[in-house]
Amino acid sequence: MDEPQGLIKPDRRRPEPLWHQAEMALRELVERGEWSSGMQIPNEDRLGEMLGISRITLRHALRNLEEAGLLRREHGRGTFVRSATVVAGVRGLTSFTDEMKSLSLQAGTRLIEANRVPADEEMADALEIAIGDPVVQLKRLRLGNGMPIGIQTSHLPEARVPGLLEDATNVQSLYGWLKEHCGITPVKAKEVYRVGSVAAADSELLQLTAGTPAFEVERIAYDARGPFEYALSTMRADRYEIRSTLYV
Incomplete structure (x- = not known):
């Protein structure tokens, strides 16, 4: 060569x-x-x-x-x-956009749905709000170098994110928007990874056959006031890796 x-x-x-x-x-x-x-x-x-x-x-x-x-x-x-692959492991708390930048991938976001929904028991428990409180729900396709990486559905208490629902189509980096418009700066997040599969409703967006193995990720992000985001994601297993370094 x-x-x-x-x-x-x-x-x-x-x-x-x-x-x-x-x-x-x-x-x-x-x-x-x-x-x-x-x-x-x-x-x-x-x-x-x-x-x-x-x-x-x-x-x-x-x-x-x-x-x-x-x-x-x-x-x-x-x-x-490596092709467009997100490698998850021990890392700082970052947005998807920043994570893509760290891997030299061009981040992309396509808004699928933006709704106001009442908090169910699961959302209320994660966000520490009352059942029935209004929540902004954003469902987005996340891309790396134009290729689908995963589908993420974020839930945020509407009282803490005024204007987000109306501006949803313009939001590329959610955490960047929250910092600029709401003064929300993440300080920590809790994540749970599970092995799941691609739902039929998401298969076309992810360009995979329904039932294909995938990672299901549950994330609760916090700022100084408490939890502000409850996110559920389905990540392509062929483009998303989890690595850990273990010590004795």
Whole structure:
């Protein structure tokens, strides 16, 4: 494989570690599309030659890019640019939009439904409001690089989010809108992941056959005042991964 155009080679005279310089150089190739989704990248020997670094230094950079969700290594086959996949694990509390940015994916949102509904027992319990209180319900298709990642239905107490229902069609980052218009800044969230399947009503949007295995995610997000969002999501299992690092 020819050397990619514009490859920024690590320079020992710079203060940053060589592995970090290599990681940034390879990340740049992915982000600008020089290495496209699904493409197999050069082997370690060739990459080390291109960058002028040792195999140990290169492996440090590749491991970081794999953990960030940009690359995937397949035993016996090689290393590939990962397709639009969200990698969930130990991470900070972020919006879907910010999570996409961290993985060098272009976030997209398509509003499916926006309604005012009375809180049922489940919503009321999660949001710490009374049963029957008005709740803004937003059902949205979440996209990464234009490809469906999942369907998310958010429930928010209407009293805390005035104007959200009327402005729903213009909202791309919900957390960004909440901070700007309502002064709501998330401080923590509780999430539960379960194995489920794609409902018939969602199969066309997710571009999957009904009954296909998927992750079902339940999330309650809090700001300084308490819970402000109860979200239920169905995430494509082939584009959403959960990783954990375990310690003794």
